Amino acid sequence: xxxxxxxxxxxxxxxxxxxxxxxxxxxxxxxxxxxxxxxxxxxxxxxxxxxxxxxxxxxxxxxxxxxxxxxxxxxxxxxxxxxxxxxxxxxxxxxxxxxxxxxxxxxxxxxxxxxxxxxxxxxxxxxxxxxxxxxxxxxxxxxxxxxxxxxxxxxxxxxxxxxxxxxxxxxxxxxxxxxxxxxxxxxxxxxxxxxxxxxxxxxxxxxxxxxxxxxxxxxxxxxxxxxxxxxxxxxxxxxxxxxxxxxxxxxxxxxxxxxxxxxxxxxxxxxxxxxxxxxxxxxxxxxxxxxxxxxxxxxxxxxxxxxxxxxxxxxxxxxxxxxxxxx
Amino acid sequence: xxxxxxxxxxxxxxxxxxxxxxxxxxxxxxxxxxxxxxxxxxxxxxxxxxxxxxxxxxxxxxxxxxxxxxxxxxxxxxxxxxxxxxxxxxxxxxxxxxxxxxxxxxxxxxxxxxxxxxxxxxxxxxxxxxxxxxxxxxxxxxxxxxxxxxxxxxxxxxxxxxxxxxxxxxxxxxxxxxxxxxxxxxxxxxxxxxxxxxxxxxxxxxxxxxxxxxxxxxxxxxxxxxxxxxxxxxxxxxxxxxxxxxxxxxxxxxxxxxxxxxxxxxxxxxxxxxxxxxxxxxxxxxxxxxxxxxxxxxxxxxxxxxxxxxxxxxxxxxxxxxxxxxxx
Numbered sequence: 225x226x227x228x229x230x231x232x233x234x235x236x237x238x239x240x241x242x243x244x245x246x247x248x249x250x251x252x253x254x255x256x257x258x259x260x261x262x263x264x265x266x267x268x269x270x271x272x273x274x275x276x277x278x279x280x281x282x283x284x285x286x287x288x289x290x291x292x293x294x295x296x297x298x299x300x301x302x303x304x305x306x307x308x309x310x311x312x313x314x315x316x317x318x319x320x321x322x323x324x325x326x327x328x329x330x331x332x333x334x335x336x337x338x339x340x341x342x343x344x345x346x347x348x349x350x351x352x353x354x355x356x357x358x359x360x361x362x363x364x365x366x367x368x369x370x371x372x373x374x375x376x377x378x379x380x381x382x383x384x385x386x387x388x389x390x391x392x393x394x395x396x397x398x399x400x401x402x403x404x405x406x407x408x409x410x411x412x413x414x415x416x417x418x419x420x421x422x423x424x425x426x427x428x429x430x431x432x433x434x435x436x437x438x439x440x441x442x443x444x445x446x447x448x449x450x451x452x453x454x455x456x457x458x459x460x461x462x463x464x465x466x467x468x469x470x471x472x473x474x475x476x477x478x479x480x481x482x483x484x485x486x487x488x489x490x491x492x493x494x495x496x497x498x499x500x501x502x503x504x505x506x507x508x509x510x511x512x513x514x515x516x517x518x519x520x521x522x523x524x525x526x527x528x529x530x531x532x533x534x535x536x537x538x539x540x541x542x543x544x545x546x547x548x549x550x551x
Numbered sequence: 552x553x554x555x556x557x558x559x560x561x562x563x564x565x566x567x568x569x570x571x572x573x574x575x576x577x578x579x580x581x582x583x584x585x586x587x588x589x590x591x592x593x594x595x596x597x598x599x600x601x602x603x604x605x606x607x608x609x610x611x612x613x614x615x616x617x618x619x620x621x622x623x624x625x626x627x628x629x630x631x632x633x634x635x636x637x638x639x640x641x642x643x644x645x646x647x648x649x650x651x652x653x654x655x656x657x658x659x660x661x662x663x664x665x666x667x668x669x670x671x672x673x674x675x676x677x678x679x680x681x682x683x684x685x686x687x688x689x690x691x692x693x694x695x696x697x698x699x700x701x702x703x704x705x706x707x708x709x710x711x712x713x714x715x716x717x718x719x720x721x722x723x724x725x726x727x728x729x730x731x732x733x734x735x736x737x738x739x740x741x742x743x744x745x746x747x748x749x750x751x752x753x754x755x756x757x758x759x760x761x762x763x764x765x766x767x768x769x770x771x772x773x774x775x776x777x778x779x780x781x782x783x784x785x786x787x788x789x790x791x792x793x794x795x796x797x798x799x800x801x802x803x804x805x806x807x808x809x810x811x812x813x814x815x816x817x818x819x820x821x822x823x824x825x826x827x828x829x830x831x832x833x834x835x836x837x838x839x840x841x842x843x844x845x846x847x848x849x850x851x852x853x854x855x856x857x858x859x860x861x862x863x864x865x866x867x868x869x870x871x872x873x874x875x876x877x878x879x
Contacts, residue, residue, distance in 0.1 A: 262737035375825040405600035406764060407822045407841075410808035414821050432738065435810030476742035478771035480809055481795055487771065489746050490739035493707045 226292065228253045228393060228426055229274075229311075234286035234296075236266075236273045236450075241498045244269050245450040246286070248524060251394065256420060256427040258437030258458065260473070261447035264494055267430045270447075271396050275311060276303050309339045312387035316399035318379040322371040328355070328382055329367040332389060339390030354385040358415060377408035381415065388419065394426040401436065413440055434477060438462050443530075446470045449495055449505035452524055456531040466533045468510045504535070512537055554627070555588035556758045557726060562586075562611050562621030564604075568830055579830045581607040583782040584621070589775075591725075594752065594759040596773030596790060598766060598805070600826050604782040605762045609728045612760060613647055614638070625726070643673045646719035650731035652711035656703040662714045663689070663699030669721040688717040692747060709740035713747070720751070728760045733768060745771055766809045770794050775862075778802045781827045781837040784856055788863035798865045800842050836868065844869055 229251040236244035244266045251257055259267040272278050274288040274296065288296040295306055307313075315321055323331060332351040336342050342350055348367075355363035358381040360374075371379060380400060387395055397416060401409035417440055420427045431437050437444055438458045445455040446467065454467040465471045475488030492509040495501055501508055507517040516536060524534040562585050565578040582604040589595045597605045610616045612623055614630045623630050625645065631637035646669075649655045656665060663685050670681045689699050692713035703711055712732060719727060732748070733741040745768060752759060752772075763769050769776055770790050777787040778801065786799040797803045807820040824841040827833070833840050839849035848868050856866040 262739060377825055405826050406766075406805055406808045407600065408826060410804075410819060410821045413810075414819075433810065434738070439810045473738055476738050478742075478745070478767040480767050480770060480806070480811060484771060484791070486749075487742035487746055489743040491743070493709060493740065494737070 227251060228255075228291060230287070230289045231270070231274060232287040234270060234273060234288060235284070236269055236278065237283045239281065240283075242500070243450050243497050244273065245500075245521075247447075247450075247452055249445060249452065249455075251426055251428065253393065254420075254424050254426055255443065256417075256429065256441040258441030258444040259428060259430045259447060260432065260434055260437050260444060262432060262494055264449075264497070265447040266450040267447050268398050269450075271313065271398070271428065271430070275307055275313065275396075277307075277313075308335065308387075308392070309390040310392055311394045311396065312390060312392040313396040313398065314380070314383045314387050314400055316402050318383045318403075319371065319376070321383055322379065324371050327368050327370055328374075332367070332382075332386055335386050335389035350389075354388055355382070357388070357419065358382070358385045359411075360385075375408075377404055377411060380404065380412050384412075384415065384419070388423070391423075392425060394428065395420070396428045396430070398430045399432070400429075402431070402433075409436070416440065434462070434473060446473070449500065450497065451505065451521075451534065452532075453506065453534045454532070455524070460531065466527060466531070466538045467506075467535050468512050468537070469506045472509075554590070556591045556626055557587070557589040557612060557760070558624040559585060559587040559608075559612055560622050560624075562608070562618040562623065564607055564611055564616065564619050577830060580782050580832065581829060582611065582618075585779075585782070585784055586621075587612075587777060587784075587787075589726075589758055589760060591758055592752075592756045593775065594761050594773045596769035596776040597760065597762045597779060598764060598769050598776060599779035600764060602781070602826060602829050603779040604829075605779050606730055608779070609647070609730050609760060609762050613645055613728050614642065615647075639673070643669070643675075643722040644724050645726040645728070646722065646724040648712075648715055648719050648727065648729045648732045650734050652708065652715045652735075653703060655715050656711060658703050661700055661702060662706065662711075663696070666699070666714065666718045666721055669718060673722055675722060684721065688721060691720065691751065692717045707740075708736050709743055712736065712744055716744075716747070716751070720755070723755075724757070726758045726760075728762070730762045731764070732761075734763065734765065741768070748772060766794065766805060778805065781829060781832055783837065783866065784864075785838065785866045786864065787856070788861070792861070792863065798859060798863065798870045799867050800844050800869070801838050836866075 227250045231247055231249040234244060234247040247270050261267045273284045287294060290306060290310060329351060332354060333347050336347055336350055351367060352363050360366055360378060360381055401412050404412060429437055429441055441458050444458045444461050445452045448469050454470045462474060465474050472488060472490040476490060478487060490509050495505055503518040503520055504522055507513040522534045522536045524532045526532050527538055562582060564582040565580045567576045568579045569576050585608055587595060597608060599605045611618050625641060631641050666685050666688055667681050670676060670684060676684060685699060686696055689696060694710060694713055698710060733744050736744060749772060761769060761772050773790045776790045776793050777784045780801050786802045794806055797806045804820045804822045822841045827837060835851045836849045836854050839845040854866045854868045856864045859865050859870055
């Protein structure tokens with residue numbers, strides 16, 4: 225099956241400082257992919273760059289194709305059809321994504337008119353259907369309300385409705401529940417997986433919360449300092465993480481049941497993009513680092529059919545395994 | 552068990568809120584009849600969603616705000632009147648850590664100066680002693696004197712929270728209120744600060760009130776956990792037992808909503824409705840409009856917090872000691 229989106233060697237630099245350093249990622253139709261990492265790891269920048277949403281001074285290079293067509297640096301008229309129409313995006317702070325002085329109807333209808341060429345009664349009916357779909361009670365009447373009349377969870381539902389207005393093939397949700405309370409987070413995540421199932425849409429869920437990503441995605445990519453360091457099916461990643469950073473992240477998560485244990489803290493902090501260490505960016509914080517880690521940045525190499533890891537130790541152990549298998 | 556260091560009995564606090572410019576003022580009950588006791592050297596975790604009154608409870612316990620009703624006793628004595636010498640002496644023994652370390656620090660002062668400030672204010676030690684104490688505190692939070700010379704802007708989020716912690720520990724307090732101390736930090740940094748807090752608590756035999764919306768972090772650090780909903784405690788019990796066997800329907804939903812790696816969302820309790828509005832508190836049990844198990848009685852009668860077995864207390868008409876324990 226041809227991938228829906230293919231990202232190859234995507235790099236981004238802001239005034240000469242690299243923040244994204246060669247990201248390769250493939251997304252298939254209808255797939256749910258999780259992107260985890262700490263702040264500054266490049267999870268949001270990857271998609272902002274892919275969709276041409278970064279400010280002009282950002283230097284972007286690499287390839288991003290949507291069903292085989294290059295969209296990186298594509299002309300504005302083509303990007304306008306992609307953004308909102310093929311690929312939609314929702315953000316962490318839904319309240320600031322809506323215009324506070326326009327009714328929900330105006331904002332939803334704007335998106336519908338733009339992407340679906342709907343008019344008159346059909347337009348209104350579709351706006352109402354979308355609000356119904358995302359679970360806003362009394363949708364017909366609530367269309368005339370302003371954003372401040374809704375709660376935080378409801379505003380995020382409205383953002384999802386607007387994102388669905390163009391019937392996208394891919395929805396990118398950038399920390400969609402980070403600003404919401406736990407019980408509301410559960411509602412929004414359930415809504416996202418329901419609409420994804422019903423509409424056969426692909427989903428990229430960007431989050432710093434490993435639990436959120438693990439539960440809602442088929443496949444997870446872990447990012448560190450502008451690179452993907454591990455990519456695996458979510459159950460495998462959490463059962464058996466291969467990259468020391470992924471291991472550290474999972475060990476840093478306090479358990480909710482069973483015996484309490486001391487958290488395995490990753491020492492130090494994320495490196496400053498302007499002073500990136502040579503070789504593996506994680507080596508200065510890695511308990512398993514050896515001298516060779518500082519020489520060259522390891523490439524993201526397959527260790528199994530659907531798993532890729534960027535760590536020289538993983539590569540060495542794979543060679544050892546293969547060596548044993550060959551004998 | 553040792554006598555409680557902090558004893559909170561039936562505190563309430565309400566604020567007047569106007570709806571619109573000419574609207575009538577209505578009372579918002581932020582905290583409504585909360586009672587807690589924290590034993591020396593123990594940690595009480597306070598969880599709940601925004602607007603549940605957990606931060607207001609923390610501020611009242613610390614004496615930053617007076618309760619409308621009820622009383623807070625610290626080390627057996629009632630809180631002293633604000634701005635008296637007795638109050639100041641008491642306040643030196645209790646400190647607070649906030650969520651946003653950058654907001655809690657002065658951006659224009661080197662951090663070492665800020666760590667020393669409580670010592671200057673309370674007149675503790677000679678200037679040379681204070682310098683030595685600052686170095687000691689920096690070491691305690693795993694930073695170096697070189698970090699002390701920097702300004703908050705030149706430190707990372709985790710380092711800033713360490714500085715706030717060092718400053719809170721400067722007066723050798725017995726009691727620390729931590730209000731969402733790690734919520735703004737990245738996962739790897741969060742675990743560093745949680746471990747540090749656990750170590751320091753054991754070392755200095757601190758008593759903690761730990762406020763957070765993050766159940767995992769609360770369980771990691773607490774002995775006893777109280778769950779708040781709309782200004783009231785709905786369930787309280789020992790940390791491990793509470794999260795393993797939540798009794799109140801709200802606690803059950805909270806625990807179920809906490810995402811866990813390796814567990815798919817099958818069987819998750821997803822609550823209908825929005826987080827409650829403290830200004831429009833439902834009649835009866837405040838949780839009943841969202842409760843999947845609510846009965847008619849829940850809409851009219853406020854359930855009292857009562858013991859259901861062991862050290863567990865639950866405020867729910869549907870949970871009584873005998874029934875649920877048998878059912879489970």
